[in-house]
Amino acid sequence: MFTHKKRPWTEKLVDHAFIRMTAVLASVVSLTVLGIFFTVGFQAVFQGDLSSLLPWNQDSIWQGIAAWNDEETFGVRWGAIPHFGLGFLANSSWNPVRNDYGALTPIYGTLMTSALALLLAVPLGVGTAIFLTEDFLPQKLRTIIGFMVELLAAIPSVVLGLWAMAMLNGFLAAFTPLHVHLGWLPFFGTEPGGPNLAMASLILVVMLLPIITAVSRDSLNQVPRELRQGAYAVGATRWTSIFQVLIPAAVSGIVGGAMLALGRALGETMAVTMIIGNSTKLSTSWFAPSSTIASLLANQFGEADDIQVSALYYAALVLMILTLLVNICAQVIVKRLALKYD
Amino acid sequence: MTSSIADPIISCDNVTISYGTFAAVRNVFLDIPKHKVTAFIGPSGCGKSTVLRCFNRMNDLIESFSMKGKVLFHDQDLYGPRVDPVEVRRRIGMVFQKPNPFPKTIYENIAFGARINGFKGDMDELVETSLRRAAVWDECKDKLQESGLSLSGGQQQRLCIARAIAVEPEVILMDEPCSALDPISTLKVEDTLHELKKNFTIVIVTHNMQQAVRVSDMTAFYNAVEVEGSDGKVGYLAEYNETKEIFNNPKVKDTKEYVTGRFG
């Protein structure tokens, strides 16, 4: 009756092959990550493309390294890391004519735009999340608003950049009073006359809001309703219970969301490139054109050659390490602060 | 059918509570006596928790909730248009079915309520007194700075009772406070109740009839009937009297069947 009571060897083979295949496919992900780090690191250390890693290639770096002792750096074209060392991080000049490169300006721009954006987006996003989890509005309306905020996350960054460029004059009009009245502050020190760092930060706020709102809303929704009832039962007002009970209970999710958003802000490219002015001159003023690592890459990589390419990879490596640190921190914080409540 | 109570602290005057179009419990008349323990018993879905949550406006958190009739607290309508539910909850505290300590330290769990109620005094003393009155002091006096969630279920529930009494309400509502606890913790909570009724009025919902006998002075038996023309049930107050009367000499047939375990 049953011809397959004993499993045929083909079936076992298929089973094994399938399991192996999923393992291989899964490892593609991690290999890609390693590949990215290796590639960017390699390009930052050496000039020349990856194929010079192959020993039989005529300008293989191995030949150069083997010949290291014979003649000085024969065959090896060292890249930005050996050339500039750690000084790269503290040097604010980016000069293709003298081949003198330092990433201080874009690093400062990256950190400053992200910090400003986060400073504005966190209260706005958490406030919105609270508004969406409380019963201020009927459930239907809240669902629609929540959906709209999610859609904001789906709008491509390049479209936001295009929109920001169209709104340029509006931004400038809004910034001018700040310069006129508070111009003595170094941050408002220059007259806003075109694309600048402050605009890039504002566009980043728009991009970070949906992330922070969505994550905060989820973690607020996960706070057990018994906790809220408990706070109300001892006579807490709505906002006392929000600030003293709900937010502390949801804090791991909220902080995690903010870190996630920070990671996004650090690496955000298109909208920032279109609106930051892409100047490599260091300025403390938020109303001066600036650049971020990502915008520097988008703006210069196409036309760069020789050591400049390697310097851009070096900058990219810095950006990757920054985002990696932020992401690891996010995961650690979420685990550390996670509420053990069932 | 109700025994007349001299100076009631809470009284229900023809209370009907609905969720959306669905009536949960209807036409309740009930007087809660001061400094006594009143137990609400009855089968599931008869509206006893619903009525209880009405006493400190906890039902306000449910969007579809609506109520007809009056709930009077010291002769003032709790659902009057100018009443502040926050004010109500500071006078009428609550302990829930599932222990729900805040994710803060044990100390802060107690201090939180007192602080928002404007307590000006020795907080350490208040924390100690409250924990002692809830009979949980000995178990947590050495770990006041640990999270409230580090306690066992029964200890957590007594912490929640301590939290409720720390704000010195007049009435404490308890919604099946022992349903998630083991028998030993249950007995400890019941001991606590005997101690507390000297200072507080207590209303307790319970599924456990022995518990009602052990702790309460008055007992209200709720029942549910089929609603004509639908498959839902609506709760009503079937009988309300002194506890010993309800259990030894019930006037209503359903009560008798319920308390003797022949219900259903």
Add this chain to the structure above:
Amino acid sequence: MTTTQHPPAASGLNYNPYAPRNVWNRAMNLLAALFSLMAVLPLVVVILYVLYKGGGAITPAIFTELPPAPGLSEPMGMGNAVIGTAMVTGMAALVAIPVGVGGGIYLAEVDKTGWFAQFIRFGVNVLAGVPSIICGLFIYALVVDTRILWGESFSAMAGSLALAVLMLPTIVKTTDEGLKLVSQELRMGALGVGASRFVTITRVVLPAAVSPIATGVVLGIARAAGETAPLIFTALFSPFWPDWSSGLGLLAPTATMSVQIYNFGIMPFAPQVQLAWAAAFILVVMILAANLLARWLARFSAS
């Protein structure tokens, strides 16, 4: 034991609008409403602006003509970019879906907690956080610079690979989470009648999880279609129709709508800027449609 001092009976139950806590409460209500308004406003403004500026630029010629040379105003089209986006995104999906779903199956069904799974999960999280422009640089160094693809440098295929790297973590995560939603009983049931793991996973578990996975994949593709940074050094751009003779157009540089927005949006010529808005319009409409589709899929799975 202290005796309780109660305030006089039932006085002061009334709402006092001037009590500090009530004033504070109302102020915070207002603030929260204001914040939500500020969060929703940019979306409304951006969408309306794109629909207004881009909607006006949509003509049938947009899909059938090529863009004009800089300085000219004829012809007004971007058919090449529409085809390019479809080609690059489609190819990226073809690469990323099998790998991502396979990886997700591994994490959800084969090895959930072992060291290798931890390693993969960590990789997925890191990859999800890698800035998109870095994906572009990576593929540039790996594929474009080395001319590994039949000696070609910039190509649609290189762009697809960059987008695939970007989509990969999303697909792995949605597959992993979608499969976790499948009830354990279903697996037991299939294994219980003697089905192999292969049959259990492919015939029973995967079909049960198809709609959450599809939801995530649709959203991932929509997001990839709007990505620009990974394409500017890989697929590059082209003012011409795809060169079908070169690997079905996959081995030549190609125009995409997103790169077109960047390239044309910063040009000083009105026709180009108008085409940038038209591309923004098509992308936004497409992404709105994909989100609605994803929601519909999610509801479909819930019922």
